[in-house]
Amino acid sequence: MTAIVIAKFITGYFVLQGALLSLVAAYGVVRLPDAYTRNHAASKSATLGVISILLGVFFYFWLIEGHMNARIILGIIFVFMTAPVAGHLIMRAAYNTKVPLWEKSVQDDLEADRKKEGVKG
Amino acid sequence: MNSKIKTNDVILQTITKVVFFIIVIFSIYLFFAGHYTPGGGFVGGLMTSSAIVLLLLAYDVKTVVGILPVNYIHMAAAGLLIAVLTGVGSFFFGVPFLSHTFGHVHLPLLGDTELATAVLFDLGVYLVVIGVTLTIIQTIGETE
Numbered sequence: 001m002t003a004i005v006i007a008k009f010i011t012g013y014f015v016l017q018g019a020l021l022s023l024v025a026a027y028g029v030v031r032l033p034d035a036y037t038r039n040h041a042a043s044k045s046a047t048l049g050v051i052s053i054l055l056g057v058f059f060y061f062w063l064i065e066g067h068m069n070a071r072i073i074l075g076i077i078f079v080f081m082t083a084p085v086a087g088h089l090i091m092r093a094a095y096n097t098k099v100p101l102w103e104k105s106v107q108d109d110l111e112a113d114r115k116k117e118g119v120k121g
Numbered sequence: 122m123n124s125k126i127k128t129n130d131v132i133l134q135t136i137t138k139v140v141f142f143i144i145v146i147f148s149i150y151l152f153f154a155g156h157y158t159p160g161g162g163f164v165g166g167l168m169t170s171s172a173i174v175l176l177l178l179a180y181d182v183k184t185v186v187g188i189l190p191v192n193y194i195h196m197a198a199a200g201l202l203i204a205v206l207t208g209v210g211s212f213f214f215g216v217p218f219l220s221h222t223f224g225h226v227h228l229p230l231l232g233d234t235e236l237a238t239a240v241l242f243d244l245g246v247y248l249v250v251i252g253v254t255l256t257i258i259q260t261i262g263e264t265e
Binding site: 081 | 128147
């Protein structure tokens with residue numbers, strides 16, 4: 001009896017944490033000033049949010065339904081590996097197509113290197 | 122890009138080397154899971170071809186053809202042939218075309234396993250889907 005209650009608390013905690021992190025990611029995408037900071041919010045906290053929800057689902061089926069589902073573990077590993085790479089590639093494409101930084105940004109090392117190499121823009 | 126700074130795809134290529142195997146293993150799982158759970162030849166074939174598309178995105182066409190020297194039109198033809206032959210095979214037992222059967226076999230390591238001849242038909246579907254998808258993508262990709 002108590003084991004079921006503890007399992008329900010664990011499941012609920014992970015699902016609520018994931019939903020809250022996804023909400024934070026959505027607020028970040030709406031409120032942050034330029035593409036790079038928005039991508040920072042979207043790729044980091046949305047990834048952790050999805051992983052938390054998947055962990056909650058895994059614990060629900062494992063502890064309450066008694067069914068260990070390895071596909072969810074594989075999904076967690078897959079999202080954890082690929083989502084940051086997707087964010088990296090999107091931002092590199094944005095930088096190469098000269099999407100401007102926020103005007104209060106203070107550091108752009110790649111820009112300095114490109115000037116030194118004599119590449120314009 | 123005619124600049125001195127070359128684009129360096131090391132992050133994409135390294136993660137592709139790992140993720141490719143995860144996708145292929147999951148597609149084989151989907152292929153064999155099709156009898157009792159969601160999955161089957163069509164989804165499995167699409168997922169295998171999506172893994173190869175990921176390779177094509179991370180590397181160029183020449184490298185991928187070097188890794189997987191497969192003529193995909195022949196692959197689609199082989200799949201169709203397998204599908205037709207599983208239908209024709211039912212004639213040898215005096216039953217209508219495309220009749221399927223199953224039996225329990227004791228395999229080493231797996232124990233009592235139910236083997237169905239529908240898997241052979243699914244293998245044909247799997248090969249046709251991979252062949253057609255990659256023929257389309259390679260034909261579009263090579264056009265200048």
